[in-house]
Amino acid sequence: MNHRFENIKELKREFITVQFFFDQTKERFKLRKVGDSDIDPEKLITEKDIHRPGLALAGYVDLFTYNRVQVFGNTEIQYLAQLSESERQSKLDRFCSFNVPCIIVTNDNSIPEELQNSCSKENIPLFVTPYPTTRLAFFISDFLDDQFATQLIIHGSFVDVYGVGLLFSGKSGIGKSEIALDLVERGHRLVADDIVVVTRKGEGVLMGSGTALSKHIMEIRGLGLIDVRMIFGIRAIRFQKRVEVVVELEDWDRDKAYERTGLDSSTINLSGVDTELIKLPIFPGKNITVIAEVIALNYLCKHYGYNAAEEFRRRLQEKISARNMKSKLSSQQDSLGRTTEYFEHDFE
Numbered sequence: 338m339n340h341r342f343e344n345i346k347e348l349k350r351e352f353i354t355v356q357f358f359f360d361q362t363k364e365r366f367k368l369r370k371v372g373d374s375d376i377d378p379e380k381l382i383t384e385k386d387i388h389r390p391g392l393a394l395a396g397y398v399d400l401f402t403y404n405r406v407q408v409f410g411n412t413e414i415q416y417l418a419q420l421s422e423s424e425r426q427s428k429l430d431r432f433c434s435f436n437v438p439c440i441i442v443t444n445d446n447s448i449p450e451e452l453q454n455s456c457s458k459e460n461i462p463l464f465v466t467p468y469p470t471t472r473l474a475f476f477i478s479d480f481l482d483d484q485f486a487t488q489l490i491i492h493g494s495f496v497d498v499y500g501v502g503l504l505f506s507g508k509s510g511i512g513k514s515e516i517a518l519d520l521v522e523r524g525h526r527l528v529a530d531d532i533v534v535v536t537r538k539g540e541g542v543l544m545g546s547g548t549a550l551s552k553h554i555m556e557i558r559g560l561g562l563i564d565v566r567m568i569f570g571i572r573a574i575r576f577q578k579r580v581e582v583v584v585e586l587e588d589w590d591r592d593k594a595y596e597r598t599g600l601d602s603s604t605i606n607l608s609g610v611d612t613e614l615i616k617l618p619i620f621p622g623k624n625i626t627v628i629a630e631v632i633a634l635n636y637l638c639k640h641y642g643y644n645a646a647e648e649f650r651r652r653l654q655e656k657i658s659a660r661n662m663k664s665k666l667s668s669q670q671d672s673l674g675r676t677t678e679y680f681e682h683d684f685e
Contacts, residue, residue, distance in 0.1 A: 346490035353484050355380040355439045355462050358406075366476055368441070371448060371463040372456070380462060382406060382438045385481040387474055391416065394428055403435035406477060410470030414446040422451070429455040437461050441477075443470040482538075487608050489535040495545045495578065497526040498633035502545060502578040504533060505629075507586030512619070514555050516586075518565075519626040521573050527565050528578045530555040535580055537608040543580040582613045582636055584629065589620040 356376045362368055370376070388405040391412055417425050433455040439462040442448055448465060456463040466473055493506040494517035505513045514530055521527050529547030536544050547553065553565040553574045566574050583605050604611040615632060619625055635645065 348488045348490060350485055352381040352383045354378060355382060358382055358439070358480075359462070359464070362477070362480060365480075366468060366473060367466050368464045369466070371442075371453060371465055374457065374460070376462045377460050380438055380460075382481070385478070385485040387477055387481070389413070389470075390432065394432055396428070396431075398431075398435070401435065403437050405438070406481070407437055407440045408470060408474060408477070409440060409442045409446070409452075411444055411446065414442065414449075417449050417452070425449060426451040426454070430458075433459040433461055439464065441466060441473065443468060443473050483536065486536050486538070489607060491533045491535055492531065493533050494530045495528040495533045495547075495580070496520050496629075497528055497575055497578045498630060499525070499637065501633040501636050502528070502581045503629060503633060504535075504545060504580050504583045505586060506583060510558070511586045511588070512625070513586060514557055516625050516629060518555060518557065518563075520629060521565055521569055523626065523630070525630075526573055526575045526578075527553055527555070528575055529553075530565075535607060537610060541610050543607055543610050543612060544577055545580045546577040580607070580612060582615060582632060583607075584632060585614060585616045586619055586625075587616060589618040593618075 356378060359368060359370065359376060382405075384402070384405045386402070386405055387408050388402050389410065389412075390401070390407050393401040393403070394413060394416060417429070420428065429449075429451050437459075440452075440456060442452075442463070442465045445465060445467045448463070453463065455461075468476070491504070491506065492509070493504055494513040495502065495504050496517050497503075498520060505516060507513055517527055517530055528545060529551075530553070531551060532548050533545050534548060536546075538544050555563050555565055557563060603614040603616070605614040606612075613636070617625070617628065638645065
């Protein structure tokens with residue numbers, strides 16, 4: 338079965354500034370800005386894809402995606418090098434007449450003076466990096482894909498339990514923060530509380546984190562705000578984690594049928610990714626923290642190829658098949674079905 342959360346907010350960036358792009362990637366991608374002029378704050382990147390402008394430099398601009406980050410690799414630089422000075426300047430002037438957000442030259446290639454002149458004239462930021470083109474293209478695409486990905490704002494608590502990302506959801510006041518706090522006290526790690534930002538990475542990976550404002554501060558009703566990092570130390574937190582299981586907390590309803598075997602698993606669709614969903618009824622005295630740990634351990638068992646529900650079904654089917662082949666007397670003899678056929682002399 339597939340469920341959907343209610344009241345989820347979806348946010349998606351329409352653009353980032355080139356200045357933001359440079360600030361965030363200059364250390365990661367070893368970018369250096371060419372020239373002394375400041376980056377125009379109105380220079381925007383509006384697409385997550387990059388462009389290799391070989392054909393555009395050669396003069397074919399009918400399909401020129403100029404609004405993308407432009408990457409000059411060895412091919413582009415060597416093509417420009419074999420042109421005459423005047424022809425090179427003419428082609429670069431035409432290229433830079435489009436509203437290009439920025440240009441990145443890879444492999445620490447020597448930058449033609451004409452390229453610097455054209456970029457300066459059109460106020461286009463020009464960067465250079467030692468990374469090879471293919472590697473840089475992967476890094477930039479991954480960064481931009483993350484920046485332009487749809488982000489889900491979910492009200493809940495997110496905890497790393499035995500390396501499994503458990504996202505607790507449920508109505509306000511049901512005890513999500515208290516469960517997260519109890520898990521932290523037992524040695525697990527808090528990722529976010531109250532507001533969880535979930536971002537899709539790649540085809541089937543959801544990453545969750547907190548907000549810059551709240552970070553690892555929790556609100557405990559009756560106590561107030563607490564800082565988990567200050568109280569429990571650095572080992573009690575992490576800044577991001579993959580969302581692997583959603584645990585939806587709800588008040589116990591004796592008239593409602595809850596999953597008893599685990600054979601009919603449920604999923605919830607978050608940004609196009611089906612994620613395991615467990616609806617967990619709670620009532621006073623129920624140890625939700627231990628159950629949460631078992632949820633994580635059971636997920637790991639299934640991840641590594643063992644499913645307790647499927648194993649029980651297999652044993653049951655084998656037992657039924659075996660009984661159908663036996664006589665009535667034999668069937669009565671083993672009807673108890675003990676785990677141990679004979680208790681020797683071990684009476685512990």
